[in-house]
Amino acid sequence: MFERINNIMGNLFGIGIIIAMFVLAVLAFKAMFRNIKRKFKPNSNNLIHCQSCRSAISEDAFMCPHCGHHYGRSSAGNSIFYCLLAGCGFLLGAFYGLQLFFEEEEVLIFIQTYFN
Numbered sequence: 164m165f166e167r168i169n170n171i172m173g174n175l176f177g178i179g180i181i182i183a184m185f186v187l188a189v190l191a192f193k194a195m196f197r198n199i200k201r202k203f204k205p206n207s208n209n210l211i212h213c214q215s216c217r218s219a220i221s222e223d224a225f226m227c228p229h230c231g232h233h234y235g236r237s238s239a240g241n242s243i244f245y246c247l248l249a250g251c252g253f254l255l256g257a258f259y260g261l262q263l264f265f266e267e268e269e270v271l272i273f274i275q276t277y278f279n
């Protein structure tokens with residue numbers, strides 16, 4: 164009885180991790196598409212003031228076009244690459260978890276049918 168509950172709890176925990184992995188993968192891909200959109204349409208409507216010359220610049224700007232003040236933000240290209248990497252990683256993790264889960268479930272069914 165207790166073992167059964169423990170098993171169900173373990174399975175729920177596994178499902179939770181798999182769902183979390185899928186959610187993270189979706190978020191990473193969403194961030195990637197946002198970065199791609201930003202790369203092809205870099206002029207954001209949100210303007211900020213340059214820290215050194217106070218000119219209005221895009222909040223996505225890597226560098227102030229007026230005075231050359233560098234903001235040290237990673238380029239959209241890098242973000243796209245890392246988002247893709249993270250998305251694929253989480254997706255692989257989710258599918259791996261799913262595979263483990265189903266393998267475990269199969270073993271469970273096998274044991275139940277064998278010992279009953």
Ligand SMILES: [Zn+2]
Nearest residue numbers: 213216227230
């Ligand atoms: Zn500036």
